[in-house]
Amino acid sequence: MLGYALKRLTSLAVSLLVASLVIFLVVEVAPGDPASYMLGMNAQPDTVAALRTELGLDLPKWQRYLAWLGGMLTGDFGTSYTYRTPVAEMVAERITVSLPLALYALGLSTLIALPAGIYAAARRGKAGDAGVIGATQLGIAIPNFWFAMLLVLLFALKLRWFSAGGFPGWEQPLLALKSLTLPAVALALPQAAILARVMRSSLIDILSEDFIRTARAKGLSRRQALWRHGLRNALIPVLTILGLQFSFLLAGAIIIEQVFFLPGLGRLIFQSITQRDLIVVESVVMLLVFAVIAVNFLTDMAYAIADPRLRHAR
Amino acid sequence: MKPTLILGALLTLTFTLAALLSFLWTPGDVEAVNIAARLQPPSVAHWLGTDHLGRDMLSMVMTGARTSLAVALVAVGLGMGLGVPLGLAAAARQGGWLDELVMRANDLIFAFPSLVIAILITAIFGPGALNAILAIGIFNIPVFARLTRGAALSFWRREFILAARVAGKGAPRISLEHILPNLANLLIVQGTIQFSLGILAEAGLSYVGLGAQPPVPSWGRMLADAQTMVSLAPHVAIVPGLAILLTVLGLNLLGDGLRDALDPRLRPSRA
Numbered sequence: 001m002l003g004y005a006l007k008r009l010t011s012l013a014v015s016l017l018v019a020s021l022v023i024f025l026v027v028e029v030a031p032g033d034p035a036s037y038m039l040g041m042n043a044q045p046d047t048v049a050a051l052r053t054e055l056g057l058d059l060p061k062w063q064r065y066l067a068w069l070g071g072m073l074t075g076d077f078g079t080s081y082t083y084r085t086p087v088a089e090m091v092a093e094r095i096t097v098s099l100p101l102a103l104y105a106l107g108l109s110t111l112i113a114l115p116a117g118i119y120a121a122a123r124r125g126k127a128g129d130a131g132v133i134g135a136t137q138l139g140i141a142i143p144n145f146w147f148a149m150l151l152v153l154l155f156a157l158k159l160r161w162f163s164a165g166g167f168p169g170w171e172q173p174l175l176a177l178k179s180l181t182l183p184a185v186a187l188a189l190p191q192a193a194i195l196a197r198v199m200r201s202s203l204i205d206i207l208s209e210d211f212i213r214t215a216r217a218k219g220l221s222r223r224q225a226l227w228r229h230g231l232r233n234a235l236i237p238v239l240t241i242l243g244l245q246f247s248f249l250l251a252g253a254i255i256i257e258q259v260f261f262l263p264g265l266g267r268l269i270f271q272s273i274t275q276r277d278l279i280v281v282e283s284v285v286m287l288l289v290f291a292v293i294a295v296n297f298l299t300d301m302a303y304a305i306a307d308p309r310l311r312h313a314r
Numbered sequence: 315m316k317p318t319l320i321l322g323a324l325l326t327l328t329f330t331l332a333a334l335l336s337f338l339w340t341p342g343d344v345e346a347v348n349i350a351a352r353l354q355p356p357s358v359a360h361w362l363g364t365d366h367l368g369r370d371m372l373s374m375v376m377t378g379a380r381t382s383l384a385v386a387l388v389a390v391g392l393g394m395g396l397g398v399p400l401g402l403a404a405a406a407r408q409g410g411w412l413d414e415l416v417m418r419a420n421d422l423i424f425a426f427p428s429l430v431i432a433i434l435i436t437a438i439f440g441p442g443a444l445n446a447i448l449a450i451g452i453f454n455i456p457v458f459a460r461l462t463r464g465a466a467l468s469f470w471r472r473e474f475i476l477a478a479r480v481a482g483k484g485a486p487r488i489s490l491e492h493i494l495p496n497l498a499n500l501l502i503v504q505g506t507i508q509f510s511l512g513i514l515a516e517a518g519l520s521y522v523g524l525g526a527q528p529p530v531p532s533w534g535r536m537l538a539d540a541q542t543m544v545s546l547a548p549h550v551a552i553v554p555g556l557a558i559l560l561t562v563l564g565l566n567l568l569g570d571g572l573r574d575a576l577d578p579r580l581r582p583s584r585a
Binding site: 015018023142145157251269273285 | 425434521
């Protein structure tokens, strides 16, 4: 187990290193010099040069890459060119919106998808199954930001149950949670559709296995066999998708935040891009990639603990 | 044929024809602004109503279809054009350095939240249809490379490939003449699915202003324009969204139907 964990940890470190290099290079080749952007069109060349020195932009590329990487490792994400505040502080503030939103959506999608998938699998080929499949087809095809607009139209503008956007802050927890509800539903729906399909097909596969037949032969009803033996085994592929969905939710949150004017990481990225605040862009993207790679690593580890066969598979 | 396959094919055909027709004719001029006629609900004169600048929504949807379909199609082409040869080459020398490189690069691309990188690329290299294609296309490369490699590997162990090797054919020729034709079905099905994902991605990018730029109409930007007007005239938000939904739904149904029709062995793995 330890050997397996070490091997996966090494590959995690390599992935992160390569990812950081790619992000740095992409941002580096971007046209536009942050210093001249900050000072405006009429800035004197020597003022621009002085600012470049102050920001460390005149150093060779490899030195800046190493400085940035070293900083990230110690939790120092650099200083925003525009606001002159530490990027870490800006991220910490925004993540209190984006992370709860992604988790809220993940929870909702699981709550909708698992019962729907189990229901469909238990009624395979019947009307209920066809209904769930039809609903998932729609859920997968619907653009989540459009669904978000429809939710606003119905629940905020017509029924006035929720506000159409904005975030009151966590000082009022219930109000904050309420303002994240429509965004979370919009994010959750397409993911729930995918998850319900995976749950359904996984459970159907498991229900045709020999050990289910054995359980039935021993006198368990179809329902008992499903709940006691089928479900646990069928959850393994569902967990994989759940791990993968985290990255979709984080990315999806970026666009959904635009619809609801939520001050999350997504809006921070867009603001920083328009202001050419590249250090913020680099750091936030790197953080998102780190979150995805780390979640995938943890999912892998959870499997290896649950299923010893997987430790020797690779 | 299953009814869902027919429905999928019909939806896809409708939007493709609408896009093609828009090159020759649209009911209204998509660049003519007529403020006096703005935000009109659907009527006989304007079947799908008018937008905030008084432009005919049906014409906008038709021309928007052109952008969506073109961006997604070229992005899929890019992914297939690079991914399939890489996958074939990796499978031909399984365990070789190229195989290892392709697989590791795949793992890496999969680790990136695709939308975040798409946003990064379009934001840094400037918004526009071409960069949107690039951003979406990059993520199609590993999808096709992985699929091709996996399927090709199983063929390399088959007798007819062995026969071709005995006959003196080299790996590139075998890959092209014997393996690629056998992958066609699989690639068509995956192509349809990536096509529909591409349309969703393009809509998302143009919604946040990083896709095709004005005056080129696009469904995503129509939705962005509609956002502040949704309470005054709901149809401006509903129409472009429905267009995206129906196109993606059509392609998904088509892909699922084709998979079942072309390769019955794949049926149990649908998810």
